[in-house]
Amino acid sequence: MAESGPSKKEFADLINQVLGRNVMNEQVMDRLLQNARESYQRQGIDGIFDLVRQVTQAPFSNKEMKTMMDTILDSSSPGQALDRLGGQEWIPEGKARELKRHLEPDKKKKRDRRKRP
Template sequence: MAEQKPTKKDFVDLINTVMGTNVMTEDQLTRFLNEAKHVKDTSGTEGLLEYVQRVTNAPTSKDQLKKLANQIQQTGSAGAALDFLKNENLLTEQQARKLNKAIEQTAKKKKKNRRELLK
């Protein structure tokens, strides 16, 4: 059976867990993703990176965002992405631990749901 991919709800839960408060809904994430796709289609990667910076107020450079995207594409690993963010001083050790814990909880929940579906 193919591995289930995270849902929008999973991402929203992850974001809200990391932030420690409900800062995003599934509808907001859907709007963000739709707008990001539109920006990418009309303005390319550079436009997309500028959009992400503007919308998230992320304290990152476009170069850092490009490197992060490349890291995720090359490794497919959340751990490698977290290491990159720590090395670039974009996450503290505490934030990285919190994010990693939320990712692990989501993975466990997905695994449990798959087992229940197979029963």
């Protein structure tokens, strides 16, 4: 069975850990996802970009956000995506490394679990 990725709680915890303060929980994540769905239905991908800008105050144009999205989608892993984004200076290199550590801390644990009988 393929892994489906982190749960909403795990993702919210990751966001809080990276930001160093509690700004996200499952209820906030649900509202954010609902707003994203509605924005996409009304305006397509530009609606999503508008929502991201509103939530993050990111100073990027829709064209820049589309390029970032393509960079992430073309990556083979979250770590590679962060390396690429850091290389483009969209995310400060130090923040990209920090995010990568939070996203890929269990690789060794997963390998160890597979080796057990």
